[in-house]
Amino acid sequence: MKFASSYEPNQYEADIYAAWETSGAFDPVIPTVPVDDDGNGHDDRLNANTYSIVMPPPNANGNLHIGHGLTIALEDSLTRYHRLKGQSTWYIPGADHAGFETWVVYEKALEAQGHTRFEYDRNELYARVWDFVAMQRGNMELQLRALGASCAWDDLTFTLDENVIDRVYTTFEKMWNDGMIYRGKKLVNFCPKHQTAFADIEVEHKDEKGTLWEIAYDDIIVSTTRPETLFGDTAIAVNPNDARYKDIIGKEVHLPLTDRTIPIIADEHADPEYGTGAVKITPAHDFDDFEVGERHNLERIQVIAEDGTMINVPEKYLGLTAAECRKQVLKDLKDQGLLRGEKQIVHSVAHCYKCGTVLEPTLKEQWFVDVKKLAATAIEHLEKGEIKFYPENKQKVLINYLKNLKDWNISRQIPWGIAIPMFRKANSEATDEPDWIFDRRTDLKEIEKAGVKYVRDEDTFDTWFSSSHWPIVCTDWTEENPSPYYPLNVMETGADILFAWVARMIMMGLYVTGEVPFKEVYLHGLVLDAHGKKMSKSKGNVINPMDLVAKYGSDAFRLGILRGRSAGMNQAFSENSVISGRNLCNKLWNISRFIQGIVDEGDSLDSYTTLNQGEDWICRELNDCLDQIEADFEAYRFAEAVETLYSTIWDKYADWFLESQKIYRNVPLLKKTLETILVALHPFAPFVTEAIWQNLSWTEGMIITAKWPTRLEYDPISAEQFENIRTIVSEVRGTLQALSGTNNAKKYTLLYDNDSLVEDNLLLVKALTKVPAVDPLNGAPRGLRVALANHELYLDVPEKVVKEYKDALTEKILSVGRELDALNARMMNPNYVERAPEHLVKETIDAIKEKESLISRLKTQLTLI
RNA sequence: GGGAUUUUAGCUCAGUUGGCUAGAGCGCACGAUUCACAUUCGUGAGGUCACAGGUUCAAGCCCUGUAAAUCCCACCA
Numbered sequence: 001m002k003f004a005s006s007y008e009p010n011q012y013e014a015d016i017y018a019a020w021e022t023s024g025a026f027d028p029v030i031p032t033v034p035v036d037d038d039g040n041g042h043d044d045r046l047n048a049n050t051y052s053i054v055m056p057p058p059n060a061n062g063n064l065h066i067g068h069g070l071t072i073a074l075e076d077s078l079t080r081y082h083r084l085k086g087q088s089t090w091y092i093p094g095a096d097h098a099g100f101e102t103w104v105v106y107e108k109a110l111e112a113q114g115h116t117r118f119e120y121d122r123n124e125l126y127a128r129v130w131d132f133v134a135m136q137r138g139n140m141e142l143q144l145r146a147l148g149a150s151c152a153w154d155d156l157t158f159t160l161d162e163n164v165i166d167r168v169y170t171t172f173e174k175m176w177n178d179g180m181i182y183r184g185k186k187l188v189n190f191c192p193k194h195q196t197a198f199a200d201i202e203v204e205h206k207d208e209k210g211t212l213w214e215i216a217y218d219d220i221i222v223s224t225t226r227p228e229t230l231f232g233d234t235a236i237a238v239n240p241n242d243a244r245y246k247d248i249i250g251k252e253v254h255l256p257l258t259d260r261t262i263p264i265i266a267d268e269h270a271d272p273e274y275g276t277g278a279v280k281i282t283p284a285h286d287f288d289d290f291e292v293g294e295r296h297n298l299e300r301i302q303v304i305a306e307d308g309t310m311i312n313v314p315e316k317y318l319g320l321t322a323a324e325c326r327k328q329v330l331k332d333l334k335d336q337g338l339l340r341g342e343k344q345i346v347h348s349v350a351h352c353y354k355c356g357t358v359l360e361p362t363l364k365e366q367w368f369v370d371v372k373k374l375a376a377t378a379i380e381h382l383e384k385g386e387i388k389f390y391p392e393n394k395q396k397v398l399i400n401y402l403k404n405l406k407d408w409n410i411s412r413q414i415p416w417g418i419a420i421p422m423f424r425k426a427n428s429e430a431t432d433e434p435d436w437i438f439d440r441r442t443d444l445k446e447i448e449k450a451g452v453k454y455v456r457d458e459d460t461f462d463t464w465f466s467s468s469h470w471p472i473v474c475t476d477w478t479e480e481n482p483s484p485y486y487p488l489n490v491m492e493t494g495a496d497i498l499f500a501w502v503a504r505m506i507m508m509g510l511y512v513t514g515e516v517p518f519k520e521v522y523l524h525g526l527v528l529d530a531h532g533k534k535m536s537k538s539k540g541n542v543i544n545p546m547d548l549v550a551k552y553g554s555d556a557f558r559l560g561i562l563r564g565r566s567a568g569m570n571q572a573f574s575e576n577s578v579i580s581g582r583n584l585c586n587k588l589w590n591i592s593r594f595i596q597g598i599v600d601e602g603d604s605l606d607s608y609t610t611l612n613q614g615e616d617w618i619c620r621e622l623n624d625c626l627d628q629i630e631a632d633f634e635a636y637r638f639a640e641a642v643e644t645l646y647s648t649i650w651d652k653y654a655d656w657f658l659e660s661q662k663i664y665r666n667v668p669l670l671k672k673t674l675e676t677i678l679v680a681l682h683p684f685a686p687f688v689t690e691a692i693w694q695n696l697s698w699t700e701g702m703i704i705t706a707k708w709p710t711r712l713e714y715d716p717i718s719a720e721q722f723e724n725i726r727t728i729v730s731e732v733r734g735t736l737q738a739l740s741g742t743n744n745a746k747k748y749t750l751l752y753d754n755d756s757l758v759e760d761n762l763l764l765v766k767a768l769t770k771v772p773a774v775d776p777l778n779g780a781p782r783g784l785r786v787a788l789a790n791h792e793l794y795l796d797v798p799e800k801v802v803k804e805y806k807d808a809l810t811e812k813i814l815s816v817g818r819e820l821d822a823l824n825a826r827m828m829n830p831n832y833v834e835r836a837p838e839h840l841v842k843e844t845i846d847a848i849k850e851k852e853s854l855i856s857r858l859k860t861q862l863t864l865i
Numbered sequence: 866g867g868g869a870u871u872u873u874a875g876c877u878c879a880g881u882u883g884g885c886u887a888g889a890g891c892g893c894a895c896g897a898u899u900c901a902c903a904u905u906c907g908u909g910a911g912g913u914c915a916c917a918g919g920u921u922c923a924a925g926c927c928c929u930g931u932a933a934a935u936c937c938c939a940c941c942a
Contacts (some may be wrong), residue, residue: 006904205939212942223942237942244931270942279942288906288942347941397869401938497939530877532935564878564892569870570936572877576891583904594901631881643889658901730908737896737908745897746905770897770907819886831922840884840923847885 001697003593007586008552012691017145025704026150029461030088034481045484048351051087052485053476055093056493061102061136064143066527069545072147073558075492079150080683081633082225082298083106084708090485090764092474093151097159099417100465104354106132122458125415143546148554156473158465162645164473168466171512176438180370187290189407190362191352192308194399197364199462201500204353207346214341218253221340226539228326231313232303233262235281237292240266242277256338267292284363302363366411374507375402379517390636391568401499410462417460426453468504471517488518495523495568522636523568530574548578555685556582562638584646585688592692595670608668610714612662617722619714621652622676629680645681661761677708724757729768731786740804743769753777755791785861787812789854806865813858820851
């Protein structure tokens, strides 16, 4: 016997995965590189039936977390479904160098060894991090395998692979030539701890308590939360409509603690309602002030250096940290009587999303992408509906974001990343040559062109700049050989990176290829803990997907994490749902074990025919189930598909069909239907379905490359009759349960009068209700009437028991009466009869007849008691 | 300030173009028991669909408003 009494995932999963991988089942059937089999000069792949999906690349040197677990469950289910449907499926795995994250980890390791980044040059650091990552790599790839990801491993793309860098450089060069790249000295969010700038999107704003100080600049009082920046003030702004200050616009005031004077200017930025209505302007250290400075052509005086110490300030404050300087400034202002008040406020402060350090708006020369055209093109294609979003409201959200997008800072001061291929002229005498030139030779620090020396910019690209090429590089798309796998069929990723990643892939895809990079976008939400709280290390509520896989199996995890989840929603997750997934796997295992047992007894017919109502019924239910799953996959309704499979397999197939097959056996049909449910469940539970497939005596090949089931043949009238049997059985069971006493099912014979359906299914009804016998009534009604309108059924119970059932019977009559009243009320409404669809009115009339007949029968029974 | 989302059973969620008595899983109560499965089987209790109006023959679903919660963007001198 190949089937143990329960399914033990750990015995099978590793071997099964290895078998899949070595068989080549993960690889697309249609080649990914150009072919011209018929020699007509055309790439024969281009009209092929392909299905492509890329994996959002997990951090190459990290471990998978619960969000990855969800990602794989979603993407791999899609992949396997489309593979079973016969498409040439390409699920492309990836690994992310995770520029900033990995750098932070590495720098910590470096510090632990007593070193700092400043001891090495950029190339050395790059090489060192490369080795560091190489050492840890593989962990997450093993974990992807444990989750069952059926991806094409040979095509794994690492974000620092040569073809990625090539493509990024090609795009950058094109943008540079198109005038979309510019070098700007602008305010950027700068993390003093990590010594790097961030894009707006990487900044985390948090509400914090702070102090608002009021400082006298001559007669004008200004409010500020950052008194130490006053040395960088180059103006005071008042609102042009503010009557209080009308007369002093254009005048100069003395800047405290210095011997400078600054002008009073009129600008809308000053809010008359806030504070005193006058605001100090520090263009070098505040984003709003920077813009005011642009409008009024103000000087930008940087007073806080990148290391967080004071520069360009009076001797006394030079070299202090910003915090020390603030204290000193406040003290000095107070001594001079210029500090006129302070109050506590709550304001939002920008933090580094990694270390929580307060970010310092800092003037820096950086590379920027002019996003106007990119965004406009993306909006145009999005508004045409070229990409379908799940959930669909994200389309609007994304368009709204793109409409307000500001230029994109792509420079990062982190060695671990793709070097920016720009070189600055070294000797300024050669005035005819441009200051900056593009060159791919980023492995060199210095190059020479036309006799002029150039030095490479030390910075690297923002990882999102290279990641935005992901669909292009993963599918090996090139100008010369566009891939049939581009655009991707779907981009599945987290809703939290809609702006950072999805938006940029769309802009970049359109810019490089002229086509949107994917046809559909499915966004998943956060996986929250069982109480709906965000998982975090500090809260200690983090669930490790690998623990659950080890404990319950990969399939159980996948089924569990998909349960109750819908697109874009942050939803709770608990071990319970994994347990219920595990139970389903075991149920399926035992279903198979049972059927194999029957097959072993011998019967070698291959083709099936249905022979009774239960068999017709299960065929109908399985067909409905397949329809439902196909529709659910089209609409990305994963949880619903799982739910449908769960109830079809358990509540219908096992509880009714298999139970009925204990009376009437149809071996070919058992085989056929089992294959159907195995294949249908395979996308969600790949391991157990494959393990069963391999253990069954008659199946061939591997289920991963099987064919999606075709519909079953059945007699619909007969199938519907089985519903009547189900109703009879349920009602008898319910009545038996409601009778006083225990073990009622064993005691009382079921009597039927004039009922061919029961007569034809005596053994089945007997087995399902567990009554000792099902006999014809033969005479006057006796015992307890079963509450069915269209069947004359009695439970042969003694008078005494019938009497004890009186209360339950009364309650039953009342409840049916209430339903009847509701139906009658509906029919009393002439508008309903007139305007509702005919079939509904007819159904209502039928229902009324049925209820009336049932009530009169029950009432007769009651009077007999 | 702008935008989005959510509110249905004790918990987590379905409920697709409005249409029969609003469903599932878990939990709970009661009952069963060796013959595929206790990771089992059966039966049941539990809902003013956040609230108030409106449209409609008919509203959990559509419209208006209110409340609560969550998230994103911008801003907070």
